[in-house]
Amino acid sequence: MSSNELQGYKKTLNSPYTGIKGWIDSRLPLIRMMEAEYLKFPVPKSLNYFWSFGGIAMFCLIGLILTGIFLGFHYKPSADDAFDSVERIMRDVSFGWLIRYLHANLVSFFFIATFIHIFRALYFGSYKAPRELVYIFGLTMFMLMMATAFLGYTLPWGQMSYWGATVITNLFSAIPVVGDAILTLLLGDFTVGDSAVNRFYVLHWLLAFAIVGLVVFHVITLHMTGSNNPTGTEPQSWDETVSFHPYVTIKDLNATIFFFIILAFILFYYPNILGHSDNYIKANPMVTPAHIVPEWYFLPFYAILRAIPDKLGGVIAMFSSILALGLLPWLDTSKVRSCLFRPIWRYCVLLFAVNFLVLMYVGGKPAEGLYVLISRIGTAYWFLFIFVLAPLVGFLETPRQPLTITNYLQSKKA
Amino acid sequence: MSDSKKPRRDFIKLSAMTLGGVGAASLLIPFISSMNPGKDTLALASTEIDLSPLEEGQSLTVIWRGKPVFIKHRTKSEIDSARNISLEELPDAEEDSARVQKDNWLVVLGVCTHLGCVPLGQKASDTKGDYGGWFCPCHGSHYDTSGRIRKGPAPTNLPVPPYVFLTDNRIKIG
Amino acid sequence: MRKALLAIFLLFSFNLYGAGAKIDIPKYDWSWKGFFGTYDRASAQRGLKVYREVCAGCHSMNYLSYRNLADLGFSEDHIKAIAAEHLVLDGPNDEGEMFERDGIPSDQFVNPYLNENAARAANNGAYPPDLSLIVKARPKGADYIKALLLGYVDPPENMKVPKGQHYNKFMAGNLIAMTSPLSDGLVDYDDGTESTMDQMTTDVTTFLAWAAEPSLEDRKRMGLKVILFLLVLFVLAYISKQQIWRNIKH
Numbered sequence: 001m002s003s004n005e006l007q008g009y010k011k012t013l014n015s016p017y018t019g020i021k022g023w024i025d026s027r028l029p030l031i032r033m034m035e036a037e038y039l040k041f042p043v044p045k046s047l048n049y050f051w052s053f054g055g056i057a058m059f060c061l062i063g064l065i066l067t068g069i070f071l072g073f074h075y076k077p078s079a080d081d082a083f084d085s086v087e088r089i090m091r092d093v094s095f096g097w098l099i100r101y102l103h104a105n106l107v108s109f110f111f112i113a114t115f116i117h118i119f120r121a122l123y124f125g126s127y128k129a130p131r132e133l134v135y136i137f138g139l140t141m142f143m144l145m146m147a148t149a150f151l152g153y154t155l156p157w158g159q160m161s162y163w164g165a166t167v168i169t170n171l172f173s174a175i176p177v178v179g180d181a182i183l184t185l186l187l188g189d190f191t192v193g194d195s196a197v198n199r200f201y202v203l204h205w206l207l208a209f210a211i212v213g214l215v216v217f218h219v220i221t222l223h224m225t226g227s228n229n230p231t232g233t234e235p236q237s238w239d240e241t242v243s244f245h246p247y248v249t250i251k252d253l254n255a256t257i258f259f260f261i262i263l264a265f266i267l268f269y270y271p272n273i274l275g276h277s278d279n280y281i282k283a284n285p286m287v288t289p290a291h292i293v294p295e296w297y298f299l300p301f302y303a304i305l306r307a308i309p310d311k312l313g314g315v316i317a318m319f320s321s322i323l324a325l326g327l328l329p330w331l332d333t334s335k336v337r338s339c340l341f342r343p344i345w346r347y348c349v350l351l352f353a354v355n356f357l358v359l360m361y362v363g364g365k366p367a368e369g370l371y372v373l374i375s376r377i378g379t380a381y382w383f384l385f386i387f388v389l390a391p392l393v394g395f396l397e398t399p400r401q402p403l404t405i406t407n408y409l410q411s412k413k414a
Numbered sequence: 415m416s417d418s419k420k421p422r423r424d425f426i427k428l429s430a431m432t433l434g435g436v437g438a439a440s441l442l443i444p445f446i447s448s449m450n451p452g453k454d455t456l457a458l459a460s461t462e463i464d465l466s467p468l469e470e471g472q473s474l475t476v477i478w479r480g481k482p483v484f485i486k487h488r489t490k491s492e493i494d495s496a497r498n499i500s501l502e503e504l505p506d507a508e509e510d511s512a513r514v515q516k517d518n519w520l521v522v523l524g525v526c527t528h529l530g531c532v533p534l535g536q537k538a539s540d541t542k543g544d545y546g547g548w549f550c551p552c553h554g555s556h557y558d559t560s561g562r563i564r565k566g567p568a569p570t571n572l573p574v575p576p577y578v579f580l581t582d583n584r585i586k587i588g
Numbered sequence: 589m590r591k592a593l594l595a596i597f598l599l600f601s602f603n604l605y606g607a608g609a610k611i612d613i614p615k616y617d618w619s620w621k622g623f624f625g626t627y628d629r630a631s632a633q634r635g636l637k638v639y640r641e642v643c644a645g646c647h648s649m650n651y652l653s654y655r656n657l658a659d660l661g662f663s664e665d666h667i668k669a670i671a672a673e674h675l676v677l678d679g680p681n682d683e684g685e686m687f688e689r690d691g692i693p694s695d696q697f698v699n700p701y702l703n704e705n706a707a708r709a710a711n712n713g714a715y716p717p718d719l720s721l722i723v724k725a726r727p728k729g730a731d732y733i734k735a736l737l738l739g740y741v742d743p744p745e746n747m748k749v750p751k752g753q754h755y756n757k758f759m760a761g762n763l764i765a766m767t768s769p770l771s772d773g774l775v776d777y778d779d780g781t782e783s784t785m786d787q788m789t790t791d792v793t794t795f796l797a798w799a800a801e802p803s804l805e806d807r808k809r810m811g812l813k814v815i816l817f818l819l820v821l822f823v824l825a826y827i828s829k830q831q832i833w834r835n836i837k838h
Binding site: 251 | 717803806810815821822829832
């Protein structure tokens with residue numbers, strides 16, 4: 001046994017633990033992995049609270065799945081029963097109102113956390129090499145989130161559910177020649193109806209768990225490189241890092257509790273403020289609400305859709321606005337990651353964030369007059385930012401010399 | 415200095431962890447509680463039945479909590495056959511008089527105590543088993559005219575649901 | 589930074605949907621507003637009477653059952669009596685016929701019409717909406733309902749009101765198919781309260797608000813506890829964090 005050629009390969013079987021822990025770990029090296037990746041994992045000690053939003057988003061996802069399972073025990077996916085079964089949850093199921101309001105509001109807070117998380121990635125250059133795949137998996141999750149949220153919003157089968165579903169699924173009819181046939185195939189009917197709500201329900205579940213799967217890839221890729229940090233420079237020594245536990249766990253926990261206090265305030269005192277009153281009217285295929293608006297987190301993309309005066313063009317612009325963000329790691333030509341040291345790009349990113357909020361605002365307004373103009377300017381800046389500013393600014397600007405983590409922390413003290 | 419502070423630090427962390435644990439545990443209460451029957455289901459947990467159309471010898475099946483309840487208007491001979499046996503013959507000894515409120519009305523849950531099938535014997539054409547009551551076709555349990563198990567794998571008698579006579583021929587189950 | 593973002597976000601969301609409406613709905617005081625708000629039971633009970641004697645002629649409340657009235661402080665016998673005043677279509681019986689019977693507490697509020705088509709036929713083609721969720725189904729909710737009930741005034745001189753329509757200054761487009769349903773003294777309150785327009789509209793709106801969101805009181809009570817709990821937990825977690833990070837130079 002002492003020395004043969006397989007020894008080096010097989011030595012992973014030797015667990016560092018003894019007893020039952022060792023027995024399990026030598027067969028399933030999960031304990032070892034968890035310790036390496038979550039207890040002792042080195043994290044730059046210069047992280048600020050922007051870095052807590054990944055963890056917060058994870059807690060939101062767990063909460064959504066938990067509440068989703070218990071809602072699923074009572075919800076009936078059919079055009080006749082859906083609305084009534086939701087009202088039954090609100091009125092007759094014990095704590096049903098709590099579980100449903102939690103589910104509905106957690107989505108909004110999931111998006112808030114994710115928007116801030118993405119902003120952090122842009123501002124501190126977390127998308128740049130070697131973290132491109134972390135970023136790509138993140139954007140993929142974001143798109144799945146939007147699909148899942150859209151599908152979920154149709155399930156209560158109120159007026160906004162129904163007409164939102166009608167309008168969004170009709171995007172497919174923009175595809176030349178086969179659009180209508182594809183739409184009919186997807187809906188299993190000629191309109192959004194009984195068969196649509198049934199499959200939307202199945203897909204809502206499926207995509208939710210697809211997101212969980214992608215979280216795993218997001219984390220695996222992240223742990224290959226380790227976290228970025230405000231300086232954008234990699235830690236030079238163990239001194240510049242702290243272990244994930246307890247330092248980062250307690251910090252993220254703090255941020256999470258704070259975030260959930262705000263959630264609790266909305267949940268318990270204004271549970272419907274982020275929703276739309278029309279969705280408390282049962283779906284009526286014969287009457288369209290006067291003013292259809294998607295949920296707030298879709299509004300920036302809705303604004304882009306409406307900014308283009310052509311049906312197919314609008315749809316393409318909307319989808320490519322997110323897809324194009326995925327090219328940023330390769331379009332950004334700068335050698336410096338963090339905006340702290342990039343005098344011009346910094347303002348481009350901040351303007352991008354403001355632009356996002358402006359698009360969100362005009363997306364909720366009727367598509368007329370000044371609002372259309374603003375949404376066009378906003379859409380133009382979105383693509384300008386990715387395709388022109390990212391490559392150009394990298395060449396034009398002279399970044400400051402990035403500080404090391406130690407120097408950065410000292411300069412912050414001073 | 416740092417030594418003297420150690421107990422306080424542990425105390426804070428310990429209470430934070432305890433409080434967090436209590437919070438997480440109490441979060442489970444609404445979730446688990448939501449799995450119980452809803453208020454609408456509980457509101458239907460009682461059923462009122464008019465017995466007047468039921469002739470002697472006839473049976474009626476009503477639904478209570480989603481399960482069949484057998485109501486049998488027993489004949490004199492059926493009452494006698496339920497009473498004239500010694501308790502020692504019974505696998506689950508119980509007096510007939512303890513199972514009825516009025517001698518000619520038997521109310522039992524129509525669910526076989528073996529594995530939950532609905533026994534035959536309600537319709538005139540049904541086989542009523544060896545003891546003139548009910549017969550479960552799933553695994554061959556025989557019940558007598560008091561709904562007591564007499565032969566077969568079922569361990570106990572058909573249970574009597576809670577009910578009250580509102581008037582002479584009107585009962586409320588549940 | 590995060591707080592600023594959230595504030596911006598909240599600011600946006602408040603204005604998001606209300607925009608575009610040119611009609612200003614007045615604000616009223618409601619017993620259930622605020623952190624400790626509860627429904628005024630006496631008012632809601634009077635509101636039920638207004639609903640049953642006036643609104644129920646045309647408007648259904650499908651998501652309410654008579655048993656729910658226990659929440660408003662009605663006794664079990666009283667609820668049974670209320671339910672029994674209504675005829676419920678049940679069946680089919682053993683002969684396959686539908687039959688009518690007295691209502692019982694577990695019945696849903698009886699619908700004034702058999703179906704939507706019957707409702708439209710009886711109301712010049714207009715469909716009186718179900719009222720169980722009306723307070724949540726309208727922007728500005730309770731304020732809007734009360735304002736609408738008080739909003740029947742003479743139309744401006746240059747405006748022609750079509751037949752079957754009525755002028756209401758708070759309705760979108762100012763035209764509504766419903767005639768002014770209430771007038772001073774229309775309902776004879778059991779508790780001797782004077783049934784002025786203001787009183788009746790407040791009462792019926794309170795009743796409708798309760799019907800739309802019966803869990804509001806539980807929700808607010810639980811919210812207070814949860815937020816207090818989280819605040820304490822936050823303080824403890826924050827102190828723990830400071831202590832854990834004390835030895836790290838950062």
